Amino acid sequence: xxxxxxxxxxxxxxxxxxxxxxxxxxxxxxxxxxxxxxxxxxxxxxxxxxxxxxxxxxxxxxxxxxxxxxxxxxxxxxxxxxxxxxxxxxxxxxxxxxxxxxxxxxxxxxxxxxxxxxxxxxxxxxxxxxxxxxxxxxxxxxxxxxxxxxxxxxxxxxxxxxxxxxxxxxxxxxxxxxxxxxxxxxxxxxxxxxxxxxxxxxxxxxxxxxxxxxxxxxxxxxxxxxxxxxxxxxxxxxxxxxxxxxxxxxxxxxxxxxxxxxxxxxxxxxxxxxxxxxxxxxxx
Amino acid sequence: xxxxxxxxxxxxxxxxxxxxxxxxxxxxxxxxxxxxxxxxxxxxxxxxxxxxxxxxxxxxxxxxxxxxxxxxxxxxxxxxxxxxxxxxxxxxxxxxxxxxxxxxxxxxxxxxxxxxxxxxxxxxxxxxxxxxxxxxxxxxxxxxxxxxxxxxxxxxxxxxxxxxxxxxxxxxxxxxxxxxxxxxxxxxxxxxxxxxxxxxxxxxxxxxxxxxxxxxxxxxxxxxxxxxxxxxxxxxxxxxxxxxxxxxxxxxxxxxxxxxxxxxxxxxxxxxxxxxxxxxxxxxxxxxxxxxxxxxxxxxxxxxxxxxxxxxxxxxxxxxxxxxxxxxxxxxxxxxxxxxxxxxxxxxxxxxxxxxxxxxxxxxxxxxxxxxxxxxxxxxxxxxxxxxxxxxx
Numbered sequence: 195x196x197x198x199x200x201x202x203x204x205x206x207x208x209x210x211x212x213x214x215x216x217x218x219x220x221x222x223x224x225x226x227x228x229x230x231x232x233x234x235x236x237x238x239x240x241x242x243x244x245x246x247x248x249x250x251x252x253x254x255x256x257x258x259x260x261x262x263x264x265x266x267x268x269x270x271x272x273x274x275x276x277x278x279x280x281x282x283x284x285x286x287x288x289x290x291x292x293x294x295x296x297x298x299x300x301x302x303x304x305x306x307x308x309x310x311x312x313x314x315x316x317x318x319x320x321x322x323x324x325x326x327x328x329x330x331x332x333x334x335x336x337x338x339x340x341x342x343x344x345x346x347x348x349x350x351x352x353x354x355x356x357x358x359x360x361x362x363x364x365x366x367x368x369x370x371x372x373x374x375x376x377x378x379x380x381x382x383x384x385x386x387x388x389x390x391x392x393x394x395x396x397x398x399x400x401x402x403x404x405x406x407x408x409x410x411x412x413x414x415x416x417x418x419x420x421x422x423x424x425x426x427x428x429x430x431x432x433x434x435x436x437x438x439x440x441x442x443x444x445x446x447x448x449x450x451x452x453x454x455x456x457x458x459x460x461x462x463x464x465x466x467x468x469x470x471x472x473x474x475x476x477x478x
Numbered sequence: 479x480x481x482x483x484x485x486x487x488x489x490x491x492x493x494x495x496x497x498x499x500x501x502x503x504x505x506x507x508x509x510x511x512x513x514x515x516x517x518x519x520x521x522x523x524x525x526x527x528x529x530x531x532x533x534x535x536x537x538x539x540x541x542x543x544x545x546x547x548x549x550x551x552x553x554x555x556x557x558x559x560x561x562x563x564x565x566x567x568x569x570x571x572x573x574x575x576x577x578x579x580x581x582x583x584x585x586x587x588x589x590x591x592x593x594x595x596x597x598x599x600x601x602x603x604x605x606x607x608x609x610x611x612x613x614x615x616x617x618x619x620x621x622x623x624x625x626x627x628x629x630x631x632x633x634x635x636x637x638x639x640x641x642x643x644x645x646x647x648x649x650x651x652x653x654x655x656x657x658x659x660x661x662x663x664x665x666x667x668x669x670x671x672x673x674x675x676x677x678x679x680x681x682x683x684x685x686x687x688x689x690x691x692x693x694x695x696x697x698x699x700x701x702x703x704x705x706x707x708x709x710x711x712x713x714x715x716x717x718x719x720x721x722x723x724x725x726x727x728x729x730x731x732x733x734x735x736x737x738x739x740x741x742x743x744x745x746x747x748x749x750x751x752x753x754x755x756x757x758x759x760x761x762x763x764x765x766x767x768x769x770x771x772x773x774x775x776x777x778x779x780x781x782x783x784x785x786x787x788x789x790x791x792x793x794x795x796x797x798x799x800x801x802x803x804x805x806x807x808x809x810x811x812x813x814x815x816x817x818x819x820x821x822x823x824x825x826x827x828x829x830x831x832x833x834x835x836x837x838x839x840x841x842x843x844x845x846x847x848x849x850x851x852x853x854x855x856x857x858x859x860x861x862x863x864x865x866x867x868x869x870x871x
Contacts, residue, residue: 278737279859280853280859
């Protein structure tokens with residue numbers, strides 16, 4: 195068995211910071227993972243604490259054991275690192291790690307959603323992305339769940355109980371929030387309101403997939419992929435558009451960017467060792 | 479706070495002081511001192527220094543001032559820099575200046591010199607025409623007359639005769655300045671993590687608004703400090719930035735390039751400060767000729783120089799090789815005719831030599847860098863991960 199090559203990936207997103215430790219030797223293996231909500235804290239502090247937690251828990255040290263610590267997302271918040279990768283690159287590679295034969299990765303994050311077409315090496319071939327509009331984002335669902343007095347973890351299951359979804363205008367988060375308030379005052383069932391929101395966001399995601407001419411199978415990743423109601427809404431709408439896609443998600447979908455960063459970190463570690471252009475910390 | 483941080487913080491303060499406080503203070507300290515403002519790209523500051531003057535670089539307002547009146551002076555399809563400079567003039571930020579020099583770079587700058595004349599700013603307004611003929615007896619002779627004209631204009635103000643000794647002394651001070659700037663770039667070529675490009679930018683820009691003696695003192699500290707083994711290397715690609723020689727990119731944009739995974743190891747920001755490559759002869763009996771010869775034979779490639787026998791794309795490729803860069807980022811201001819006209823040729827030259835590049839445009843007051851950061855991030859990853867298309871990763 196080959197000696198372990200530990201790498202770390204830290205994905206600083208709009209709402210959460212995700213971190214993983216990966217053993218890059220042989221077939222990459224996820225060693226440990228942790229996600230932390232930023233709330234109103236300093237993301238740099240949250241990232242540092244998350245890294246320290248993972249290292250300590252696994253009895254590793256940054257200086258001696260981690261060959262490459264890669265950041266992605268808002269990488270400047272990660273103070274100790276070896277390198278940084280663009281979040282589309284990391285989500286593409288992470289998506290392929292979670293679903294070996296994935297052809298399309300759909301990242302549904304807090305601030306935007308994007309569909310990425312990849313090749314068999316996890317390279318980005320093409321992409322489509324939502325614009326700067328809050329109504330296509332995970333943050334929007336968080337806001338709505340807060341108005342409805344629900345925890346974000348609850349909304350997925352509640353959405354699955356809907357029988358007559360109330361779809362908001364869907365044009366703008368501000369208008370949609372007004373719609374939600376109206377729906378509540380009209381006595382519409384919470385499950386139907388939530389499902390309507392999910393369908394509204396899902397319609398944007400299906401538009402991205404259509405425009406991209408996505409190939410199957412598609413893996414849904416990012417924070418919103420944890421939300422069963424959201425995943426179901428995307429599947430429903432894709433079927434309505436007569437797309438014959440295989441759409442899946444993964445329990446570790448929220449870690450996709452961090453996993454991709456850790457894998458690329460391992461790849462760069464080997465590459466740089468070949469080139470001997472950097473002095474790495476790990477002693478042979 | 480260490481010596482390096484102290485110097486950098488001081489430079490940050492001076493670099494974007496649109497009231498030119500430090501320069502005005504210098505002028506007020508002694509009778510007869512002259513402040514001469516000059517615009518990008520290059521101006522031989524030595525001749526002002528020798529006449530007991532301070533040549534102050536006016537690089538625009540960046541994102542530090544809201545331009546209202548300036549917009550009335552220019553059409554919508556003109557770059558942004560002159561709008562800010564007119565605004566400064568109309569807001570009296572330039573009132574203590576004795577004169578203004580507008581080096582020939584493009585029609586916009588030429589027209590701006592006319593506006594300064596109409597606005598009656600300063601005792602003199604000089605449009606400095608650079609030679610486009612690179613033979614000493616033609617272009618050189620013309621350029622010497624242009625420089626002498628500026629010296630005469632200053633002499634009319636303070637009566638100081640610029641002797642060869644005075645001018646040689648000034649040349650030696652600016653030689654030292656350029657040597658230290660080059661030394662900083664040379665150290666950064668090997669150890670770019672020791673000093674960020676944003677810090678380098680502030681350090682050079684501060685040098686445009688303070689006396690060269692004071693700037694040399696700061697540069698000595700910086701050179702000493704960055705020779706120490708500090709900081710930790712990161713796995714980033716090494717890039718040359720080209721096209722930003724006149725209207726300056728906002729600091730946020732420069733920072734975004736590094737945050738997206740690059741080390742900027744050479745650039746043409748503040749190109750005028752590094753214009754003359756190597757020393758100017760500081761021992762001759764005809765220093766104006768020495769300055770002229772240096773311009774003719776030691777200038778870098780630039781969109782403002784029509785040097786047909788010395789193709790710019792080859793010189794850019796040579797710079798990439800010299801700095802061991804992985805690629806080029808073409809960052810040009812919107813509506814900058816010189817930069818945007820040269821862009822396609824330079825990019826074609828990169829393609830022919832298999833040098834990777836990207837290009838984008840900006841304005842000095844651009845406030846959103848997300849798209850640029852994503853573009854640069856993708857560029858950086860394409861070099862790091864797909865350079866030789868790995869079979870398995």
